[in-house]
Amino acid sequence: MRTPPLLELVRPINCVLAGIAVIIGVVVATGGLNISRLILLLAFTVAAFVSGGGNAINDYFDRDIDRINRPNRPIPSGKITPKVALFTAHILFTTGIIFTIFLNIYCFLLATLNSVILFVYAWKLKRLGLVGNISIGYLVGSTLLFGGLATAHLRGGILVPAELLVLATMMALSTIGRELIKAVEDMRGDKKLGFKTFPITHGVEWTTAVAAGFICAAVALSPIPYLMGIFRWPYLLFLTFSAASFLAAIWIMIGKGEKAAGNASLACKLGMGIGLLGFLIGAFL
The missing domain is CATH 1.10.357.140 (UbiA prenyltransferase)
Structure with a gap:
């Protein structure tokens, strides 16, 4: 359909x-x-x-x-x-x-x-x-x-409340990392139209490094909601798989560049989906 x-x-x-x-x-x-x-x-x-x-x-x-x-x-x-x-x-x-x-x-x-x-x-x-x-x-x-x-x-x-600011920051950081990887994926079309996206002006390797920085910052913050008592233990289970997906995206990108950006972007999307599900379940349990 x-x-x-x-x-x-x-x-x-x-x-x-x-x-x-x-x-x-x-x-x-x-x-x-x-x-x-x-x-x-x-x-x-x-x-x-x-x-x-x-x-x-x-x-x-x-x-x-x-x-x-x-x-x-x-x-x-x-x-x-x-x-x-x-x-x-x-x-x-x-x-x-x-x-x-x-x-x-x-x-x-x-x-x-x-x-x-x-x-x-x-x-x-x-x-x-x-x-x-x-x-x-x-x-x-x-x-x-x-x-x-x-x-x-x-x-x-x-x-x-402060708890919400922590979660919003985590989501923002991980999203910026994914957006940078998506920009690598879109380089072919962006170049033809003369766009000045980050990977076009700074290169794929530098873009991967910056994306990794944002993603790692989000992962580093991710235990805080549990430690603050915002979410209970089920959140940690989803956190593990979400963090693994984001870190896998970085690993996929390293040394492979533009060809791997599509798969890396999908890994980030999976990580965000699992993370949001973790937020949802953690909030209700």
């Missing part, structure tokens, strides 16, 4: 993962789910819609490079026109931001800021090297922070 083009454009799995990250943020910030189900639903929906808008606007601005790197994506394959993608992004961003009106001003500001960053990233930042990779790291980490902000009214003035 084929995925409808609009769903393929917005990448629903990524949207759901963004929503789950927000729920994890809520659980960590409040110690459970003893809050309004409406708040949970709104927070999840805002994250999913803004994420979907980001995916749509990314495909809109990447339509030329996708003809080289990913010709089966909805726009280069002709399944969706650029105008439809742009309109879809606009609707998703706007709807997500409107929903924050029913949460609080902090959620409104963060959703608006992230929507702007997603647009600027797709338009310019992703072609400018490390600053684009760092932007994505921030955006991923901020999904946890959004969960904290959605429940700020329960903490008497504390917007985001």
Whole structure:
């Protein structure tokens, strides 16, 4: 069964993962789910819609490079026109931001800021090297922070607890490492279009070293949630496999460069999936 083009454009799995990250943020910030189900639903929906808008606007601005790197994506394959993608992004961003009106001003500001960053990233930042990779790291980490902000009214003035900042930092660091590896994977198309991504301007070996630095920093921080009492022992099991996947990605890249970037990127994606599952299970057990 084929995925409808609009769903393929917005990448629903990524949207759901963004929503789950927000729920994890809520659980960590409040110690459970003893809050309004409406708040949970709104927070999840805002994250999913803004994420979907980001995916749509990314495909809109990447339509030329996708003809080289990913010709089966909805726009280069002709399944969706650029105008439809742009309109879809606009609707998703706007709807997500409107929903924050029913949460609080902090959620409104963060959703608006992230929507702007997603647009600027797709338009310019992703072609400018490390600053684009760092932007994505921030955006991923901020999904946890959004969960904290959605429940700020329960903490008497504390917007985001320290525990949530640790988790958000871990997610941001690991994401930056993966984004750098993905940039190596996309070098062929990026070069043809004259982009100045980090591996193009600094080389594959240096990019691998920098990616390894970010990933190792995330791995080094990963025991802290257990030591702080945020998560219980099941988290450690998932942590082990997640860390192994990320470290395997570095090992795959060493000495093999661009040819190995695809497999290394998949290893990072697996590590992030396992890590997020560990966050989820650790938060509820």
